[in-house]
Amino acid sequence: xxxxxxxxxxxxxxxxxxxxxxxxxxxxxxxxxxxxxxxxxxxxxxxxxxxxxxxxxxxxxxxxxxxxxxxxxxxxxxxxxxxxxxxxxxxxxxxxxxxxxxxxxxxxxxxxxxxxxxxxxxxxxxxxxxxxxxxxxxxxxxxxxxxxxxxxxxxxxxxxxxxxxxxxxxxxxxxxxxxxxxxxxxxxxxxxxxxxxxxxxxxxxxxxxxxxxxxxxxxxxxxxxxxxxxxxxxxxxxxxxxxxxxxxxxxxxxxxxxxxxxxxxxxxxxxxxxxxxxxxxxxxxxxxxxxxxxxxxxxxxxxxxxxxxxxxxxxxxxxxxxxxxxxxxxxxxxxxxxxxxxxxxxxxxxxxxxxxxxxxxxxxxxxxxxxxxxxxxxxxxxxxxxxxxxxxxxxxxxxxxxxxxxxxxxxxxxxxxxxxxxxxxxxxxx
Numbered sequence: 001x002x003x004x005x006x007x008x009x010x011x012x013x014x015x016x017x018x019x020x021x022x023x024x025x026x027x028x029x030x031x032x033x034x035x036x037x038x039x040x041x042x043x044x045x046x047x048x049x050x051x052x053x054x055x056x057x058x059x060x061x062x063x064x065x066x067x068x069x070x071x072x073x074x075x076x077x078x079x080x081x082x083x084x085x086x087x088x089x090x091x092x093x094x095x096x097x098x099x100x101x102x103x104x105x106x107x108x109x110x111x112x113x114x115x116x117x118x119x120x121x122x123x124x125x126x127x128x129x130x131x132x133x134x135x136x137x138x139x140x141x142x143x144x145x146x147x148x149x150x151x152x153x154x155x156x157x158x159x160x161x162x163x164x165x166x167x168x169x170x171x172x173x174x175x176x177x178x179x180x181x182x183x184x185x186x187x188x189x190x191x192x193x194x195x196x197x198x199x200x201x202x203x204x205x206x207x208x209x210x211x212x213x214x215x216x217x218x219x220x221x222x223x224x225x226x227x228x229x230x231x232x233x234x235x236x237x238x239x240x241x242x243x244x245x246x247x248x249x250x251x252x253x254x255x256x257x258x259x260x261x262x263x264x265x266x267x268x269x270x271x272x273x274x275x276x277x278x279x280x281x282x283x284x285x286x287x288x289x290x291x292x293x294x295x296x297x298x299x300x301x302x303x304x305x306x307x308x309x310x311x312x313x314x315x316x317x318x319x320x321x322x323x324x325x326x327x328x329x330x331x332x333x334x335x336x337x338x339x340x341x342x343x344x345x346x347x348x349x350x351x352x353x354x355x356x357x358x359x360x361x362x363x364x365x366x367x368x369x370x371x372x373x374x375x376x377x378x379x380x381x382x383x384x385x386x387x388x389x390x391x392x393x394x395x396x397x398x399x400x401x402x403x404x405x406x407x408x409x410x411x412x413x414x415x416x417x418x419x420x421x422x423x424x425x426x427x428x429x430x
Contacts, residue, residue, distance in 0.1 A: 029201045030209065037201060041194050048190040056183040227398060246339075247272075250305055268308045275301035279335075289399070291427040292359060292366070293325030295334040299357070302335065306342060313352025314342075320359045327359075327366050328427040330395060336388050337370040337418050345374020345415055353415065365403075366424040373415035396422070 032040065250272055257265030278298040296318070303316050338355065346353045353373040360367050389408065396404040404422045411417045 025197075026200050026204045029197050030204060032201070037198075041198075044190065044194060048187060052183050052186055055186070056179045224398065227394070246302075249309075253309055264308065268305065271301060271304040271308065275305055277301075289328040289427060290331045291325060292320070292327045292329040292334075292368070295329055295331065296320050296325065296357075296359075299334055299338050302338065303355070310347070310352060313349075314346060315352070315354040317354060317356040319357065324359050324361065324366065326426055327361075328425045329366065329368070329422065330399060333392055333395070333420060334368060334370070336392060337420070340388060341370055341372040341374065341416065341418070345372040345376070349374050361424050364424055365421045367419060367421050369417060369419045371411055371415065371417045373411060373413075376410060376414045376416060392420070396420070 029037070250268070254265050254268050254272065257268060275298070278294070278301050300318065303314075307314050307316065334357070338357070341355055346355060356369075356371045358369045358371070389406065393406050396406060400422055404420075407417075407419045407421075409417045409419075
């Protein structure tokens with residue numbers, strides 16, 4: 001059981017390593033562009049051609065071929081051609097240490113009759129047999145199976161050269177076939193490798209690219225969600241800082257008017273209640289878009305309270321068509337623009353001024369403009385956080401991208417013009 005478990009772990013490790021290697025190669029190949037892949041294939045084929053030339057057609061292969069020819073000569077039967085003729089000596093039988101067979105016609109020497117256990121006397125050596133003379137000058141030696149063919153010296157030399165040339169040609173052809181086969185296998189391996197890489201890039205590349213695009217899209221969506229959440233948090237923090245200040249000032253005004261002008265204090269209290277009814281649901285609701293009508297009602301209640309505080313110093317001009325009250329508009333943006341106009345333009349001006357809010361549709365976009373004739377840019381130092389306008393820009397970009405914008409410009413003869421443009425669409429909220 002332990003041996004089987006060890007084998008399974010070993011195989012699992014090998015398969016895991018192969019999978020990681022394939023995934024790494026596939027990732028590398030898919031990251032290459034097609035022209036880079038073609039360049040890599042050309043360089044690989046060039047390097048393979050150089051290796052093929054050095055490994056199978058170089059000088060070292062000539063030495064190998066020569067050694068194989070010498071080995072081929074030694075493995076064949078010995079053929080000696082000299083002036084006396086041709087001597088053929090086959091190497092299929094052993095030449096050293098082999099016992100000669102006994103002549104069956106010659107009787108064995110008798111043992112000594114007086115000593116039955118004495119060994120037999122050694123036989124005397126046989127005289128060498130004369131070679132048999134064949135027809136045409138062929139001498140056959142029965143003892144070693146050699147053959148001697150007598151030829152004229154010139155014919156023997158030419159025959160020897162011809163046989164050597166034939167042996168060398170045969171050896172060279174054999175080595176050449178081996179080298180050609182090995183060279184073909186090598187190039188086929190390189191071509192199959194490039195073909196496999198091409199298939200991997202063509203088949204797996206789409207999936208890899210889709211996964212990469214999905215990862216980038218998910219990361220972008222997460223980043224956009226975090227930026228949107230951060231923008232909303234900044235807006236809520238800004239509102240949390242502004243609203244208590246405004247409420248405290250309004251309540252202080254109500255308390256003062258209760259002593260000096262109770263009817264006016266009662267009217268301010270009703271306006272404050274109307275404002276809170278409009279703004280509190282909006283602050284609790286974290287909707288991305290709301291209706292322009294709700295924003296205008298909330299701003300109207302806010303301006304009614306300010307009108308009681310500033311009296312004749314504040315003049316309000318609302319130009320909101322009824323047909324645009326159902327248009328979608330980001331929440332609390334109009335409130336922020338009006339607060340900036342009052343705080344930085346009109347409230348610090350001794351004689352006050354006029355605040356105008358205009359809504360219209362132009363080029364399929366809803367355009368809301370807040371205009372004041374206050375002191376203008378940079379006359380009174382600001383003690384705020386400086387995040388109001390930048391937060392509006394960030395929220396518009398997150399909601400509508402490049403199709404929405406906030407434009408701030410100077411009014412003539414004084415004051416500021418702030419314009420918000422968003423795509424015109426109907427709101428789901430009244």
